[in-house]
Amino acid sequence: MENMFCYQCQEASKGIGCTIKGVCGKTSDVANLQDTLLFVLKGIAILNGQLQTVGKAEKSVNKAIFDGLFSTITNANFDHTAFVIRIKRMLKLRDELKAKVEAAGLSVGAHESLHWTASTGDEFEAKAQEVGVLSEKNEDVRSLKELIIYGLKGLAAYAEHAYNLNHEKQEIFDFMQDALAATTKDLSVDELVNLTLETGKFGVDVMALLDAANTSAYGNPEVTKVNIGVRNNPAILISGHDLRDMEDLLKQTEGTGVDVYTHSEMLPANYYPEFKKYKHLVGNYGNAWWKQKEEFETFNGPILFTTNCIVPPLEKATYKDRIYTTGASGLAGSMHIPDRKPGEMKDFSAIIEHAKKCAAPTEIESGEIVGGFAHNQVFELAGPIVEAVKTGAIRKFFVMAGCDGRMMSREYYTEFAQKLPQDTVILTAGCAKYRYNKLPLGDINGIPRVIDAGQCNDSYSLAVVALKLKEIFELEDVNDLPIAYNIAWYEQKAVIVLLALLYLGVKNIHLGPTLPAFLSPNVANVLVQNFGIAGITTVDEDMKLFLGEVA
Template structure:
């Protein structure tokens, strides 16, 4: 093997990518990511010590840990040279903090592994996988370590977005430190790791609540909004990913530029926030989920800004490479990169704005509009109407179909499943999985749309809050007594932390597809099935019978 990675749903042959990632990352990128995570485990030790000692540089280590975990999520950083620089810089930062701890007399006893500093960028490119997950021989321990690490990566993504808006929680980074150190602790067996995985889910709820607070206090509570999916007649910029702060600064800097701003993929829910509605040039949403971006970026004609994960490597024939911009954690060789904002400042989007002015308007792909904005505050406002509809038998089931979309044809299942649901069923969704059915004409029930979109995968917290609100409204003891079933699609690591969060809240009998994760060993999968009723999917007909009855 020149690499090994099985962290996403599309892992080759359902077992793992060993030559090149299905996502498009090279073996060099995969190997450097393994080294980066290995170094991050050592950072956790010094970060915990720096926090205990009250060192100012603890904040720098916190940002580095969160950024590194986010950077190694699927479809974020495809630039081997950039990753190599990041690993070297992380080791230097670690040593700087260690020196300060030593000078202050606060340096604790150091486990041998935290002093790791072997090889060079060039050797890491070819040998980095030896520091990856496969060096754990016990299959179940390896599976639980990977499940915990993948949960941490998803958690880091949410923590990153919250931190960008100035919101942090020491409990979150404290758990990250503990969990990262546990990944290299051979004294921990399966039982202890299961406990850490469940704790990861609980802290995941805390992290998602933090991000929800950051977004709503900064931009207001999402409102029911009709979003145009039609292209206009002016040149535009297409913004994809998840970062609302980047969108805010882009909108502000382009107010009088004579161009329009369109969202793509997971940026669609930005239209639901009141703060963005004042921008008349915030035109609408263009296109669909992340995996369709090559053809949709070609059609757009203007420049594209990737703010977080979900980048698909452009093919050599792509005409938009000279118009592709990245920022934040995202990197791709040859794409223009917009540097991070300085403290108290903004990112400079002038280059992409000026290029947009020289481009043609987007090609018209679709007509009409879609409706969303059903985050927890909005659903609570409708609670009385919803409860009445349930009591009157007009709504029989809520079907949570949140999560990720993907390129495999097996995901047509979710379109067919949504279409086959009885007319008295309402879909609760968040994440790009919604693109499989949010443009279907499924109608409404007494004015309540049959697809209630809470927002990005980052907004999955709303689905948990909605379930808890319904539990209180109906006066039942457990969310499992509600007329709610879960048919969740996953692709990458943020969906995994959502799954763990739901498990920590006591939700059972979740169906996960289109396949169960390759990193789940038979033994670990058995624990999830026996304790939580986790299951896969089969055919639409069988699953309608099983879940809906």
Template structure:
């Protein structure tokens, strides 16, 4: 059924996909992230174009030719990833990708038209066209979130869309290591098409959101296999947080494949490599620790980059989402690559014909820069992905059985700028000494440098890695369930107090719900895109809750 085409011109933009949505409802003039209204609208149009592509592919009576199907899968994955919060702010990039989407849609339309004989009304997403950039911008203002007027349907469509964005991020990284899943690709396409279907009810969309959780687990498992097969299983590692005397390159984002290429190209150059934010867990992989010039981690979570990039002194490479609008003091040292971009910032393209990316510009610039200014000294410990933790299974089981460990707290997810996020630092500090924190993602920067000690040699903060490594926490929970002979995962002494920021956290949440995990606390605020009725459904069916005070939540979660 064709969706009615209406104009939504009340405000220059509308975006509520991340935790920092303005006033807890949505950004309407400029994104809190720094995204301008024109870029926000172009992102909406790119997503709308993907839905049209997916609809045509799904409704053709004969399958797409295999090369075209793969091209569609790769384009959908890449394009979804570009619209994640803090990934790409470059309007020219989106003009280009929207035109690529239209070209791809036209080729799919040829297959659809030849294969489909019955008279079908195509949705506007599959038929719209524009000749100029100005026309693209006009259409872009009409196809955003508020095009769906029913609040609950809109809420669930966006829940699905943001889950797909997170799924695409994991799939993107796996594909760059030559791992893929036709089943995951086809689900993303089917779910995109479903968001154009006005016949789907609230219950239909809830079911689709739970199905997204199933494929989210599959996508995370695929990425885990890709990373560990390529770079080895993460190992318990102490990471230096000081600096050396040589010039350096700082790598941020999430892309381990970029990490590998950069380390190879900087070897023997006299330039050291440091990680920042979500690249910290690269130190846990055996394949990277062999490089003697891979010297440590610099700084903290993504939102502190405007001060930390300035003091680093050398070039910075942003590999994926988590870039913020740069300051003049370091913009000439900032580089983007992959799906990340910012107008005026130098971009490192993919190598041609499968060749590595060329990072020589960063290396040459680094040689002319002073060493990093030291921010801190010491070490932090990590590398507790599922392989390492399962190696400690007997030790952990004994600690649980003799009462040394009373409860585990999953405090995974994202960090962010809001002062209210200090809640997570205080929560970690106030946890009883017989508890252990399981974490993944940049949320760990709220407590991974606290002196929380250990329990019989088991650190009280077990860092599994990036948000991309959240699958490890699932594997650990299921292994504990098996070890203790429990029928229900919710019988485990595990409480979930998760911080969220962007769309990878959404697919992690849907995956946990699919696995039957209940009583998850989510903060610092509940998602703005969840309508009151949808929140009520999640509360009634899964026990989803927000956070309150450290004291109240501590009491409640210790008793779950």
């Protein structure tokens, strides 16, 4: 019997699944606890759905579901103890809901997730052998159910960020719970395909909600030159995606002599007007998440993880005691900063005091990178962009959004960007941009050849831009635009972005560096036939394909 089974990310071992230890660094005990947590969350979703039918749904379930799902995203939480505590808390919530269902005169139901109980970490781990991914024996049904669940995990991440900025939409929470409950049912392949597309619909909704949350709180992103050098002050490096955490940290570090640098997916925080007011927000340090083992050594100060993108440090790492986590993230041995109380900020005093005792960052590069091309900013440039397309100065746009990762094969994306003709423009969002955002690719009539919209959730901006261009050029179909999609993926937030694009009708998306291991041959064939989904080959061959050139 395998120690674990996980194939939710692009690094699935041998392109099949991790069975001994996750390539991400997740140990088998943590992987199994995550499977059991998901199982318990399904029971909670079923019960709250029943309460909803009589107008007695518990609002507290919303956060329990999205926070629980978020904690199981790849590279988010590696803390065994945190999962044991969370499962115990969720079992307690489930039993409270069960009592309310019975009190309302409703039938609790028969699914095992409603009745199973245990009290120890060992029991929680053992349960995963019965309820994990492989418990669904039909390969195609399993593939579709996992595709939906991974989409829900990505959806949960974006819902949590919006929630932290007081933006919520009950319809999104209801769908998450309904869809999670649906994965416990004996649904047909057709029903599951429809649910997959509906997940994409709510992916669009949640990204629009988060966009509204971010821009209403911090203003519309502006085209910004971001410093990648360092100053001589002690500093904190903030990673992840949560802008509310960024705000709390900047407020509490102001006037302390401690600088703040962004890392990886937090880079786009530099584009927001409200954050630019803080003179101690120095710029960005380093590159994509997977280079942190080297870059955290040279940063010298403490690192705050607000979400996923954690790489468990090696035993010999000197920065192990400088890692702090918060929100859904976690790492055994690191200090976890608790959630904020209503109406208050998170308490970052411990990490600030730690920073004051550290040396300033060691400079690893210098110069600037440019970003901030969210939809509002691009609309201001619409005139020059449309003119450039009409005159032929811009032949084609390439959406190269998504995730970066460790595999050597991802050098494909750097080479692809370097070999693109000078009359093409890259549209990007997410940490995939680190493969080419520091290359001297130049501009076209003042329009940068790399247009960075922001974080992975800001792929929404790229979709909005595409739909606006369709309207401007008076096209019937978004696929008639001179836009090609060559997207890198890694984890579950990329899955919900993909499903959102499919819901919007975008076709012929190429995914790399490998297709998801969780797609069975039959499900992959459905995506190929209905949506033109494809993988990547070589840069030269794909370039010919995208540009319509005959070899």
